[in-house]
Amino acid sequence: MTADVPGRTGLSLSDLAMVPVRLAMSFIDAPLRWVQKTFGLGGMATFFLLPNMLIFGIFVLLPFFINFAYSMTGGTALFLPDRSFVGTDQYARLFDCANYLDPNSCVEDTFWTAVGNTGWFVVLQVTLMIGFSLVTALILNRDLRARSFWRAVFFFPVLLSPVVVGLIWKWILQRQGLLNFGLFSFGFEPHVWLNDRTWSFAATVGVSIWAHMGFYTLIILAGLQAIPKDLYEAAEMDGTRTSRVFLRITLPLLMPNLLVVIVLVLIRAVQIFDEVYVLTGGGPGTSTLYLTQYIYETGFATQLRNPGLAAAASILMGVVLVVLTLLQLGLSRPSEKKGSRK
Amino acid sequence: MTKTRTMLAAFAVGLMTSTAAIAGEVRIMWYSDGVEGEVLKDLVDRFMKENPDINVVIDNVSYSVVREQLPVQLEAGDGPDIARVTNLKALSKHWLDLRPLVADGAYWDKNFGDQADWMRPDGSNQISGFMTQITVAGGFANKTLFVQAGVAIPAKDATWDDWAKAAKQVAESQQVPFPMALDRSGHRLSGPNISYGANYIGADGKPAPIDEGSKAFISKFVGWVEDGTMSKDVWVSAAGSTYRAAADDFINGQVAFYYSGSWQVPNFSTKIGSNFDWVATGSPCGPATCTGMPGGAGLVAIKYTKNPTDVAKVMDYLAREEVVKEFSERTLFLPAHKGVVEKGLDFKTDDAQAKAALGVFVTSTTSLSDLARKLPGWHWSDTVYGALVTRVSQAAAGEMKLDEAFTRIDADIAAKVKDSGL
Numbered sequence: 223m224t225a226d227v228p229g230r231t232g233l234s235l236s237d238l239a240m241v242p243v244r245l246a247m248s249f250i251d252a253p254l255r256w257v258q259k260t261f262g263l264g265g266m267a268t269f270f271l272l273p274n275m276l277i278f279g280i281f282v283l284l285p286f287f288i289n290f291a292y293s294m295t296g297g298t299a300l301f302l303p304d305r306s307f308v309g310t311d312q313y314a315r316l317f318d319c320a321n322y323l324d325p326n327s328c329v330e331d332t333f334w335t336a337v338g339n340t341g342w343f344v345v346l347q348v349t350l351m352i353g354f355s356l357v358t359a360l361i362l363n364r365d366l367r368a369r370s371f372w373r374a375v376f377f378f379p380v381l382l383s384p385v386v387v388g389l390i391w392k393w394i395l396q397r398q399g400l401l402n403f404g405l406f407s408f409g410f411e412p413h414v415w416l417n418d419r420t421w422s423f424a425a426t427v428g429v430s431i432w433a434h435m436g437f438y439t440l441i442i443l444a445g446l447q448a449i450p451k452d453l454y455e456a457a458e459m460d461g462t463r464t465s466r467v468f469l470r471i472t473l474p475l476l477m478p479n480l481l482v483v484i485v486l487v488l489i490r491a492v493q494i495f496d497e498v499y500v501l502t503g504g505g506p507g508t509s510t511l512y513l514t515q516y517i518y519e520t521g522f523a524t525q526l527r528n529p530g531l532a533a534a535a536s537i538l539m540g541v542v543l544v545v546l547t548l549l550q551l552g553l554s555r556p557s558e559k560k561g562s563r564k
Numbered sequence: 565m566t567k568t569r570t571m572l573a574a575f576a577v578g579l580m581t582s583t584a585a586i587a588g589e590v591r592i593m594w595y596s597d598g599v600e601g602e603v604l605k606d607l608v609d610r611f612m613k614e615n616p617d618i619n620v621v622i623d624n625v626s627y628s629v630v631r632e633q634l635p636v637q638l639e640a641g642d643g644p645d646i647a648r649v650t651n652l653k654a655l656s657k658h659w660l661d662l663r664p665l666v667a668d669g670a671y672w673d674k675n676f677g678d679q680a681d682w683m684r685p686d687g688s689n690q691i692s693g694f695m696t697q698i699t700v701a702g703g704f705a706n707k708t709l710f711v712q713a714g715v716a717i718p719a720k721d722a723t724w725d726d727w728a729k730a731a732k733q734v735a736e737s738q739q740v741p742f743p744m745a746l747d748r749s750g751h752r753l754s755g756p757n758i759s760y761g762a763n764y765i766g767a768d769g770k771p772a773p774i775d776e777g778s779k780a781f782i783s784k785f786v787g788w789v790e791d792g793t794m795s796k797d798v799w800v801s802a803a804g805s806t807y808r809a810a811a812d813d814f815i816n817g818q819v820a821f822y823y824s825g826s827w828q829v830p831n832f833s834t835k836i837g838s839n840f841d842w843v844a845t846g847s848p849c850g851p852a853t854c855t856g857m858p859g860g861a862g863l864v865a866i867k868y869t870k871n872p873t874d875v876a877k878v879m880d881y882l883a884r885e886e887v888v889k890e891f892s893e894r895t896l897f898l899p900a901h902k903g904v905v906e907k908g909l910d911f912k913t914d915d916a917q918a919k920a921a922l923g924v925f926v927t928s929t930t931s932l933s934d935l936a937r938k939l940p941g942w943h944w945s946d947t948v949y950g951a952l953v954t955r956v957s958q959a960a961a962g963e964m965k966l967d968e969a970f971t972r973i974d975a976d977i978a979a980k981v982k983d984s985g986l
Contacts, residue, residue: 297984505800
């Protein structure tokens with residue numbers, strides 16, 4: 223800027239700041255020209271994606287294939303070459319059931335109990351998480367006093383480690399915890415929340431929502447702020463009802479963000495483990511035993527571990543996740559196309 | 565060229581010095597129930613003064629790390645150089661044979677020979693390590709609560725039913741939430757099972773199907789959990805075979821009678837202090853016998869160590885008579901060392917209750933049943949314990965009927981035996 227002022231010469235601050243960038247560019251210019259010449263302009267994209275794909279391949283795809291190989295083996299040995307090939311026996315063992323709705327009729331009853339618990343957890347947690355996050359984001363998007371403070375308040379639990387979250391709520395909910403102390407102080411009868419099957423299940427859903435809601439609220443909030451204000455002004459001038467504004471403007475324009483949130487919440491809900499493991503340990507009985515804990519216990523925590531069975535269970539869990547994600551993406555496509563035609 | 569050579573030389577020197585540092589390092593994976601970690605540190609510091617070329621690092625971990633993570637490390641051919649473990653027999657293929665490495669194998673045989681079989685592969689004469697403590701499962705009564713309730717503490721030969729009745733009276737009188745508590749552990753459940761006539765070992769040495777003895781006590785136990793005589797909190801607090809102790813409830817005066825074991829004595833001595841009076845009671849009786857379960861923690865050398873000679877030096881030092889004596893006296897643990905036991909111990913505590921409790925546990929070792937003595941060295945004991953805990957806790961939580969639980973226990977054990985390929 224200053225260099226353009228007549229009578230003044232020399233480098234401006236921004237020019238100086240650009241020096242290292244230009245230097246770096248001059249270093250990579252020659253190799254990049256070579257890459258472009260060798261692979262062509264179209265091949266450049268592949269070239270730049272290669273490091274990322276390599277990391278993805280090593281840390282995601284390769285373990286997936288190793289896991290699949292494990293699921294085809296039996297015995298308690300840890301190393302793949304030491305394990306005997308059993309084909310699909312582990313899957314057959316998991317599916318050996320007289321009635322899939324009655325875990326007690328299955329050979330691996332604990333697996334089906336975990337599947338059932340996870341299913342209920344996903345339905346409840348995903349629905350409530352989306353609902354609470356949406357409502358919270360709508361409130362935080364308004365002109366509130368100390369809005370930044372409230373946003374921080376809702377986001378704060380996201381910063382906590384899952385173990386800390388589990389411990390905090392354990393101290394609140396246990397027999398001599400804060401909640402019972404409060405109830406007792408007000409003359410109510412204390413209750414052993416974590417010994418009660420229904421309450422402990424509800425606690426895992428509630429705690430998980432409390433711990434992660436802030437993150438999803440933030441994503442929805444970003445979506446809300448990206449909606450052009452003039453649409454709302456036009457609706458106001460037309461005297462449109464608030465509920466109609468929400469259904470016809472806010473919700474459709476928020477759909478891409480909501481879709482991301484739904485997919486993330488769903489994946490996270492199916493994978494639930496850490497805070498629940500600390501809070502209830504899967505109890506009472508197996509009422510809060512979820513799929514990931516089943517896999518962990520089968521593969522690592524028991525004295526005679528069964529990595530093959532644990533691997534088969536995790537492959538099935540992966541398949542369910544992929545199907546659910548594809549289903550959601552498929553369902554979202556028509557609305558996206560409809561939106562783009564408009 | 566000269567620059568390259570200099571850099572290579574510097575790299576080689578760096579590599580050699582770092583390798584030398586590792587060569588003299590011995591890592592001990594250690595868990596503590598009480599003060600034993602601090603005592604070990606003192607002893608190890610003294611060893612390092614005697615042997616400045618060996619650096620001993622103590623990795624203090626929780627018991628669950630030893631139970632759940634160490635076996636995975638060992639399967640991968642990894643792990644510490646020395647570890648304090650309770651799962652001695654089932655993992656014995658991973659222990660290092662110290663016989664050719666220790667200074668005097670005969671000393672080890674003479675003093676630790678009685679428990680050597682607990683920690684070596686069947687049929688071998690390997691020296692894998694030594695027991696840092698011998699434990700016996702048994703009960704503790706909150707004497708103050710009994711006195712305040714005006715209920716007499718049941719006598720030495722009292723049955724489980726006698727204890728249940730008395731503890732219930734105490735709890736009702738003193739408004740205590742739990743009359744009785746028993747750790748969430750298959751080991752702890754096995755003493756009473758054997759007292760009710762259980763036998764775990766089949767004719768072929770593999771697990772026998774669950775018998776009437778086990779069924780009788782487990783039925784009683786689940787009934788007690790349902791009617792509130794036995795603490796529900798501990799047994800339903802987790803799924804699977806996760807270990808949970810009720811020690812904190814006893815320390816907080818919430819339990820009249822607690823069935824755990826001798827390793828709790830130093831813990832209670834430190835944490836209860838003068839808050840209330842407590843006594844060790846030994847194991848209540850069943851129709852068959854009045855046995856607790858022996859056991860304990862052993863210090864074993866791991867065969868994947870890079871420094872077997874240094875490891876043997878550390879083990880030789882920690883197994884010395886005067887070192888074992890000091891360790892036991894300061895930690896209030898019952899020693900396994902024959903020489904130390906014969907010469908007697910002067911436990912370093914002013915707590916008369918702790919001293920009396922240790923006396924009760926020492927006496928109780930004389931009345932252990934044959935099966936109870938066999939189980940610590942039996943390959944399948946942890947398999948049976950795991951199945952017992954998993955299914956009994958489901959029955960206690962009201963998830964399955966007792967008959968279903970018994971069928972599942974047998975099925976779980978059979979599946980594990982099949983999976984092991986043995």
